Amino acid sequence: MSRARTTEIPRVEPLLVLAVIVLILYFARELLIPLTFALTLSFLLAPAVSRLELRRVPRVLAVAIIGILAFLSIFSVGYVVARQLLNVARTLPAYRLNIHQKMATVHSPAEQSLEKAFTAVEDISGDIAPSSPTPLSQPPVQVQPVRVIDPDRTQLQTTTELLMRFLRPIGTVGVVIVFTIYLLMKREDLRNRVLLLAGMGRINLMTQALQEAATRISQYLLFQLAVNAAYGFLFGSGLYLIGVPDATLWGVLAGILRIVPYVGTATSLALPLIVSVAISTTWWPPLLILCLFLALELTATNFVEPWLYSTRTGISSLALLAMAIFWALLWGWPGLILSTPLTVCIVVLGRHVPQMSFLHTLLGTDAELSSEALFYERLLAMDQREARAVATRFLDGKPLVELYDSVLIPALALVEQDRHQGNLDDKRSDFFFLTIGEIVAELADYHQKEPENAALDAVKPRPYRRPIDKEFAVICISVSDQADELTTLMLGQLMERANHQTLLLSASTVSSEILDSLATESNTVVFISALPPFAFSQARAICQRVRSHLPNNRIVVGLWNSANDLDQTAEQSIERFGNGRPNVVVNSLAQALHQVTRWHHQHDTQYMRF
Numbered sequence: 164m165s166r167a168r169t170t171e172i173p174r175v176e177p178l179l180v181l182a183v184i185v186l187i188l189y190f191a192r193e194l195l196i197p198l199t200f201a202l203t204l205s206f207l208l209a210p211a212v213s214r215l216e217l218r219r220v221p222r223v224l225a226v227a228i229i230g231i232l233a234f235l236s237i238f239s240v241g242y243v244v245a246r247q248l249l250n251v252a253r254t255l256p257a258y259r260l261n262i263h264q265k266m267a268t269v270h271s272p273a274e275q276s277l278e279k280a281f282t283a284v285e286d287i288s289g290d291i292a293p294s295s296p297t298p299l300s301q302p303p304v305q306v307q308p309v310r311v312i313d314p315d316r317t318q319l320q321t322t323t324e325l326l327m328r329f330l331r332p333i334g335t336v337g338v339v340i341v342f343t344i345y346l347l348m349k350r351e352d353l354r355n356r357v358l359l360l361a362g363m364g365r366i367n368l369m370t371q372a373l374q375e376a377a378t379r380i381s382q383y384l385l386f387q388l389a390v391n392a393a394y395g396f397l398f399g400s401g402l403y404l405i406g407v408p409d410a411t412l413w414g415v416l417a418g419i420l421r422i423v424p425y426v427g428t429a430t431s432l433a434l435p436l437i438v439s440v441a442i443s444t445t446w447w448p449p450l451l452i453l454c455l456f457l458a459l460e461l462t463a464t465n466f467v468e469p470w471l472y473s474t475r476t477g478i479s480s481l482a483l484l485a486m487a488i489f490w491a492l493l494w495g496w497p498g499l500i501l502s503t504p505l506t507v508c509i510v511v512l513g514r515h516v517p518q519m520s521f522l523h524t525l526l527g528t529d530a531e532l533s534s535e536a537l538f539y540e541r542l543l544a545m546d547q548r549e550a551r552a553v554a555t556r557f558l559d560g561k562p563l564v565e566l567y568d569s570v571l572i573p574a575l576a577l578v579e580q581d582r583h584q585g586n587l588d589d590k591r592s593d594f595f596f597l598t599i600g601e602i603v604a605e606l607a608d609y610h611q612k613e614p615e616n617a618a619l620d621a622v623k624p625r626p627y628r629r630p631i632d633k634e635f636a637v638i639c640i641s642v643s644d645q646a647d648e649l650t651t652l653m654l655g656q657l658m659e660r661a662n663h664q665t666l667l668l669s670a671s672t673v674s675s676e677i678l679d680s681l682a683t684e685s686n687t688v689v690f691i692s693a694l695p696p697f698a699f700s701q702a703r704a705i706c707q708r709v710r711s712h713l714p715n716n717r718i719v720v721g722l723w724n725s726a727n728d729l730d731q732t733a734e735q736s737i738e739r740f741g742n743g744r745p746n747v748v749v750n751s752l753a754q755a756l757h758q759v760t761r762w763h764h765q766h767d768t769q770y771m772r773f
Contacts (some may be wrong), residue, residue, distance in 0.1 A: 177518045196497045201342030203504050207384040226347045249410040372515040377536045380504050386471045391418040401455040419551040424487045432456045477510050482526040534575035542595045556705050563609050568655045568751045575646045576724045583697050635686050636664040642693040642701045650723050651692040657756050670705050678712035688717045707743025718745040
């Protein structure tokens with residue numbers, strides 16, 4: 164019972180910590196929202212302050228210059244946009260008649276017929292009703308709502324409440340300004356406090372996390388500013404060509420509102436669309452505005468932003484949408500604005516803190532299955548077409564041995580592990596082995612693609628290709644099951660492609676007579692092919708048997724996809740086989756091919772001497 168508890172606690176602890184953090188973020192939002200806005204602004208303004216400091220400007224003066232310029236720009240743009248919007252709101256009522264006429268043309272004849280039908284039904288029901296009301300059918304009495312007026316409420320209290328509604332956002336802006344100035348002035352002090360909280364043993368980890376978060380957020384904010392400015396310019400220019408009044412205002416407003424994900428873009432379309440409907444005599448200008456918006460938005464969201472943001476923020480597109488909804492529910496519209504910088508911090512936390520690694524897996528962009536895992540998963544789903552596509556994409560421009568060592572053999576190792584643990588049925592395992600065998604057979608004539616400058620190298624002489632040496636042969640012996648036979652097939656195929664004479668055998672067919680006949684050919688190399696995790700004992704027994712008959716031959720044991728321990732030398736791995744010690748133990752087909760090629764070269768050198 165205690166063992167079960169100790170294994171469950173590490174899994175539950177990160178979730179409990181995450182739940183506590185969410186509760187703190189919700190109940191402390193009045194303080195955390197201004198602080199987060201200030202932190203985001205400090206990330207945006209810090210590079211400019213650092214550049215002024217590099218020009219020997221004192222930090223106080225640099226922060227004052229950048230802060231004044233930034234906040235004056237924000238307030239100036241906000242003031243101009245607010246005044247222009249008020250002017251537009253005052254002129255819209257003059258186009259009320261035009262709007263009503265537009266709406267009247269929208270109603271189709273079917274809708275008008277349906278409305279007439281409802282009117283006729285109401286008239287018939289009125290004729291069927293009795294002419295004089297009975298006591299049970301008295302006309303309904305309209306109940307007036309009762310307003311309770313607080314007698315103690317004075318005009319001063321009402322004025323105070325109205326005043327607080329205006330002073331509260333002003334106070335929030337003031338808090339943001341104070342926090343921003345402090346964060347720009349005391350950057351090192353804040354960093355040192357975070358490192359002290361993390362502890363001396365985690366200084367390296369926290370330094371990397373802080374640096375990565377600051378870099379990613381700064382780059383995201385700068386690129387978002389550039390993208391929104393370009394979007395607003397193009398949108399305003401398009402509206403000007405369409406003939407919408409105040410096109411500059413709508414372009415600036417579109418660039419500003421794109422800071423608010425999803426909601427801001429819809430608002431930036433709605434306002435000029437309403438104005439166009441009000442002032443135009445036809446439906447063409449609103450339709451052109453809609454087409455312009457769709458063209459810009461589809462281009463920005465599907466091409467520009469994924470290319471600029473995904474690699475710099477490290478967040479997937481689906482995670483951005485999900486986290487925008489989460490922060491909007493948690494903090495309202497401020498959370499919607501701050502969703503991307505906050506999510507960047509979460510992804511960095513999951514990248515550098517092992518206990519929170521699931522956050523990076525859920526939200527990050529590089530949380531993808533490896534090629535061998537994806538290949539294995541597709542074959543488990545019995546999707547042969549997609550599995551072949553995975554192998555084809557991996558092999559594009561690569562040598563064949565890399566596909567075998569990096570994809571097929573690791574996937575075979577996963578099959579062997581699941582099959583011996585009883586997690587894989589015979590139907591799927593047979594399908595897996597059959598598919599691997601077909602892929603290996605089809606790749607027998609594979610030729611690696613030449614590089615792009617192959618045409619320039621075509622005039623160069625081709626390297627000399629050694630003819631098959633009848634005296635130097637490679638015997639490949641598979642240990643036990645189908646997985647070992649498939650790895651032996653890959654090994655033999657690679658040996659033949661390297662122009663080595665090769666013979667494939669299984670352990671059940673290797674008799675004493677065959678081994679005794681091989682004893683007369685001392686140049687023959689014997690390969691024992693075994694796929695862990697449950698093949699070492701059989702490989703050891705076969706190796707001892709072969710060594711007893713072939714004391715002078717070279718024997719290589721291939722324990723595929725099983726890297727040796729760091730503390731274990733090559734000599735120690737050989738000594739594990741006891742009396743039947745092989746000459747070499749390899750872990751990959753590339754090592755096996757290199758070893759046999761080296762021995763073959765030594766044999767050719769000795770032959771040339773004689």
